[in-house]
Amino acid sequence: MVTVHDVAARSGVSIATVSRTLREPHRVSDDTRVRVLAAVDELGYRPNRAASSLRRGRTGVIALVVPDIENPYFASMTKGAQVMCRARGYGLVVVDTTERAEIEDEEVRALRSQTDGLIIASSRLSDERLTEIADAAPCVLVNRRLTGPGEAVPSVTIDEETGVEAAVAHLYDLGHRGLLYVGGPSRSWSQARRSAAIAEAAASRAGLHLVQVSDCVPTSEGGRAVAREALATGATAVIAYNDLVAAGLLAQWTELGVRVPDDLSLVGFDDTFVTGLVTPPLTSVGVDLRELGDAAVELLLDRIDRPDANAEGNDRTVVPRLVVRASTAAPGAR
Amino acid sequence: MVTVHDVAARSGVSIATVSRTLREPHRVSDDTRVRVLAAVDELGYRPNRAASSLRRGRTGVIALVVPDIENPYFASMTKGAQVMCRARGYGLVVVDTTERAEIEDEEVRALRSQTDGLIIASSRLSDERLTEIADAAPCVLVNRRLTGPGEAVPSVTIDEETGVEAAVAHLYDLGHRGLLYVGGPSRSWSQARRSAAIAEAAASRAGLHLVQVSDCVPTSEGGRAVAREALATGATAVIAYNDLVAAGLLAQWTELGVRVPDDLSLVGFDDTFVTGLVTPPLTSVGVDLRELGDAAVELLLDRIDRPDANAEGNDRTVVPRLVVRASTAAPGAR
DNA sequence: CTGTTAGCGCATTCAA
DNA sequence: TTGAATGCGCTAACAG
Numbered sequence: 263m264v265t266v267h268d269v270a271a272r273s274g275v276s277i278a279t280v281s282r283t284l285r286e287p288h289r290v291s292d293d294t295r296v297r298v299l300a301a302v303d304e305l306g307y308r309p310n311r312a313a314s315s316l317r318r319g320r321t322g323v324i325a326l327v328v329p330d331i332e333n334p335y336f337a338s339m340t341k342g343a344q345v346m347c348r349a350r351g352y353g354l355v356v357v358d359t360t361e362r363a364e365i366e367d368e369e370v371r372a373l374r375s376q377t378d379g380l381i382i383a384s385s386r387l388s389d390e391r392l393t394e395i396a397d398a399a400p401c402v403l404v405n406r407r408l409t410g411p412g413e414a415v416p417s418v419t420i421d422e423e424t425g426v427e428a429a430v431a432h433l434y435d436l437g438h439r440g441l442l443y444v445g446g447p448s449r450s451w452s453q454a455r456r457s458a459a460i461a462e463a464a465a466s467r468a469g470l471h472l473v474q475v476s477d478c479v480p481t482s483e484g485g486r487a488v489a490r491e492a493l494a495t496g497a498t499a500v501i502a503y504n505d506l507v508a509a510g511l512l513a514q515w516t517e518l519g520v521r522v523p524d525d526l527s528l529v530g531f532d533d534t535f536v537t538g539l540v541t542p543p544l545t546s547v548g549v550d551l552r553e554l555g556d557a558a559v560e561l562l563l564d565r566i567d568r569p570d571a572n573a574e575g576n577d578r579t580v581v582p583r584l585v586v587r588a589s590t591a592a593p594g595a596r
Numbered sequence: 597m598v599t600v601h602d603v604a605a606r607s608g609v610s611i612a613t614v615s616r617t618l619r620e621p622h623r624v625s626d627d628t629r630v631r632v633l634a635a636v637d638e639l640g641y642r643p644n645r646a647a648s649s650l651r652r653g654r655t656g657v658i659a660l661v662v663p664d665i666e667n668p669y670f671a672s673m674t675k676g677a678q679v680m681c682r683a684r685g686y687g688l689v690v691v692d693t694t695e696r697a698e699i700e701d702e703e704v705r706a707l708r709s710q711t712d713g714l715i716i717a718s719s720r721l722s723d724e725r726l727t728e729i730a731d732a733a734p735c736v737l738v739n740r741r742l743t744g745p746g747e748a749v750p751s752v753t754i755d756e757e758t759g760v761e762a763a764v765a766h767l768y769d770l771g772h773r774g775l776l777y778v779g780g781p782s783r784s785w786s787q788a789r790r791s792a793a794i795a796e797a798a799a800s801r802a803g804l805h806l807v808q809v810s811d812c813v814p815t816s817e818g819g820r821a822v823a824r825e826a827l828a829t830g831a832t833a834v835i836a837y838n839d840l841v842a843a844g845l846l847a848q849w850t851e852l853g854v855r856v857p858d859d860l861s862l863v864g865f866d867d868t869f870v871t872g873l874v875t876p877p878l879t880s881v882g883v884d885l886r887e888l889g890d891a892a893v894e895l896l897l898d899r900i901d902r903p904d905a906n907a908e909g910n911d912r913t914v915v916p917r918l919v920v921r922a923s924t925a926a927p928g929a930r
Numbered sequence: 931c932t933g934t935t936a937g938c939g940c941a942t943t944c945a946a
Numbered sequence: 947t948t949g950a951a952t953g954c955g956c957t958a959a960c961a962g
Contacts, residue, residue: 263709265939276949281941291947311710312655313939315646316954323689331678331690332671332869341666344692355657355689358678375597376645482873509873516875535666539816539843539873541850599955610933615957625931647955650938 264307273301284309323353324562325373326381326555327366331358334534335504335551339383339404342555350563352378363387374399379566381558382406384452402562404554406451407577416565416576418558422452425547425582426459429501429529430467432545432584436592438499438527439469442492444485444511445476446503453503456531460501473497478507485510489518498526498593505530509540512589523591533585542588549582598641607635618643657687658896659707660715660889661700665692668868669838669885673717673738676889684897686712697721708733713900715892716740718786736896738888740785741911750899750910752892756786759881759916760793763835763863766879766918768801770926772833772861776826778819778845779810780837787837790865794835807831812841819844823852832860832927839864843874846923857925867919876922883914 266277273280275294283290283298290298301307315321326343328336340356347354357373359366363386370387373380379400385392389408395401396408396415403417433441443460446453457474464472473495478484485507492500492511502508508530512522522528522542530537533548557578565576600611607614609628617624617632624632635641649655660677662670674690681688691707693700697720704721707714713734719726723742729735730749737751767775777794780787791808798806807829812818819841826834826845836842842864846856856862856876864871867882891912899910 263939266941267939277940278942278949278951279947282948285941289947294947308706308709310650310939312646312649313954314941316644316650316938316956317940317942319954321646330675331665332668332675334666334668334671337666337668337671340690341664341692344665344690345694353689355687356674358675360679372642375642482869506873513873513875513877535816536873539840539847539870541847541875543847597955600957601955611955612933612935612957613931616932619957623931628931644955647938648957650940651955651957653938 263310264305265310266307268305269298269301269307272305273297320378320566321353321376322351323355323377324379324381324559324566325355325357325377326383326558327357327359327370327373327385328383329359329361329366329386331356334506334536335532336383338534338551339555339558342552343381343559344555345552346556346559350559352559352563354559359386361386367391370395374401379562381562383558384450386449400562400565402558402565404558414576416561416578418554418561418578418580420452420549420554421579421581422455423459423462425531425584426456426501427463428582428584429547430460430463430470432586432590433499433501433527433529434467434470436499436527436590438593439471440495440497440499441470441472442495442497442500443472443474444478444488444492444500444502444507445474446478446480446507448477450480456503478503480504480507482506482510482513485512486514489514493518493520493526499529499590500526501529502531504532505534505536505544505546508544508546508589509536512540512544522589527590527593529584529590533582537585537587545585545587545590547582547584549580554580597644598639599644600641602639603632603635603641606639607631654712654900655687655710656685657689657711658713658715658893658900659689659691659711660717660892661691661693661704661707661719662717663693663695663700663720665690668840668870669866670717672868672885673889673892676884676886677715677893678889679886680890680893680897684893686893686897688893693720695720701725704729708735713896715896717892718784720783734896734899736892736899738892748910750895750912752888752895752912752914754786754883754888755913755915756789757793757796759865759918760790760835761797762916762918763881764794764797764801764804766920766924767833767835767861767863768804770833770861770924772927773803773805774829774831774833775804775806776829776831776834777806777808778812778822778826778834778836778841779808780812780814780841782811784814790837812837814838814841816840816844816847819846820848823848827852827854827860833863833924834860835863836865838866839868839870839878839880842878842880842923843870846874846878856923861924861927863918863924867916871919871921879919879921879924881916881918883916888914 270277383404530544530546533546537544604611717738864878864880867880871878
């Protein structure tokens with residue numbers, strides 16, 4: 263292992279100067295700088311992160327906690343976070359909690375003292391717990407906003423209302439009057455918001471009849487499982503909790519001989535790459551997920567790098583857009 | 597921050613005993629152990645990883661380097677690796693190289709000195725580079741086996757021959773005689789192996805005519821792009837480089853009015869969750885990807901934990917299985 | 931079984 | 947502009 267001492271010896275300066283050359287290049291003379299950097303290069307020196315962390319009290323690493331990395335939603339978010347971290351010289355450790363609150367709690371507890379900050383996406387934890395955590399370490403929430411005592415916790419959330427409104431408007435304008443919403447897990451914060459937003463968007467439209475099914479497992483299997491029930495509602499348009507559920511519905515319907523969009527229009531959520539995998543390609547509403555990851559990292563790093571910034575104004579809202587593809591059309595070609 | 601000193605003070609022992617209680621519980625008396633652990637608990641003490649790493653010369657963290665975390669293939673692998681790491685008390689940092697060799701090279705260079713070991717999946721680097729890397733740090737390769745001087749580098753690979761053979765046999769036995777293989781990027785190690793294996797499997801079967809298309813972009817868009825060309829070959833059965841390509845082919849064919857499996861049988865590769873997203877569900881050949889991640893972590897940690905184990909026998913081959921779903925059938929229902 | 935002690939490699943005082 | 951010296955928190959000898 264190459265250390266500062268080796269570099270110092272090679273370039274004929276002290277270890278302090280080596281360290282300084284790397285951290286504050288402007289504080290050494292041009293001459294020494296080149297000599298030191300040359301030595302660094304020749305020896306292939308890389309500062310030991312553990313030592314540096316110990317001394318500085320910061321690790322240069324942040325953690326991203328997600329429920330399930332296999333879910334395209336979080337995979338894309340992770341990708342965005344990764345890119346931003348690279349750009350800002352931070353390391354990123356990704357933790358998959360397998361959707362379990364205990365694991366999330368445990369991991370977060372461990373992580374907060376070993377990283378410079380946390381991004382917690384779609385948390386399963388209670389408001390109280392999250393407030394505690396944010397109190398102990400820099401923290402950004404994604405898909406969750408705390409109200410009350412924890413409201414100082416910065417967060418990145420999606421403007422579900424706008425997204426839902428666009429989807430409902432789209433279907434309504436096509437002529438649909440019977441609408442079904444296949445909702446996800448009722449404990450999910452996003453689910454609650456989407457469900458409420460859909461109810462509201464529907465209520466404000468004359469003649470639009472809304473039915474909601476809830477607690478669908480948010481996977482394609484979940485979608486398959488409720489496909490029949492969905493048909494039985496007699497709706498002509500269906501909005502699914504996410505693209506995976508939509509894909510499941512679509513697959514099962516196809517097997518049952520129901521055609522989309524001829525017999526039934528279908529809208530997904532999140533606009534993941536799944537939309538392009540199925541036939542017909544799925545109309546979906548969502549944000550650029552990489553951007554979501556990006557934004558969370560940015561918010562967190564700003565927090566860390568200047569902790570004296572005002573705690574207010576630290577929430578970011580991302581507005582989704584409706585991407586119309588081939589799974590929606592006017593009803594009644596039947 | 598709570599340190600060993602706080603715990604020591606609280607429990608009336610020395611800092612050495614605190615450390616010992618945590619690392620080698622059997623080497624302290626029952627009495628002290630309970631006292632120390634109680635203090636640890638009350639104070640919420642967690643050993644500082646940076647300090648521990650610095651002192652021990654090990655970080656307790658390994659890195660997993662993948663080309664693209666958004667790819668379901670690597671997402672699933674990551675999940676497996678994550679679970680195994682948790683079980684063995686290691687941290688995992690996942691790095692996405694966005695399919696770029698320079699980034700992979702750079703990241704690996706940085707990572708190898710800051711982690712206890714590396715898992716490099718589907719590397720874009722040259723054999724020479726990989727040999728060098730493995731020389732400098734514990735390293736496990738996934739989907740790549742080095743021959744010659746680097747053959748001591750442990751690896752986890754898939755028995756492509758067996759998988760391909762199963763797929764070809766399945767189609768042949770169904771009665772197909774015109775087979776098309778839509779191959780992936782020619783620089784890919786897996787692609788080369790699959791292509792060769794298919795040629796061989798086809799050659800050994802009387803009357804089977806094989807056509808290969810190569811360098812398809814390994815995404816659903818790539819599949820869509822070659823869909824027409826694939827039809828033009830006149831084949832009655834198609835094997836795609838991976839499930840994404842298969843999904844693309846399927847989607848495009850469906851739009852063109854070609855029915856699967858009635859007009860054409862289709863087999864994917866990797867058996868990812870994409871198989872269940874499309875209609876009809878895709879016959880696919882692949883390994884359990886989580887297991888692949890598991891195996892890689894296990895191999896690496898064994899290497900790390902007992903470095904004196906013989907360097908031989910450190911390769912693991914995982915045998916894929918053919919999962920027959922609804923996208924394959926006898927030809928000529930036409 | 932337990933305590934004392936000496937660093938791990940680095941960043942940062944403080945003097946020069 | 948540079949160098950000498952200190953200690954971050956922890957673990958592993960070693961001594962008792």
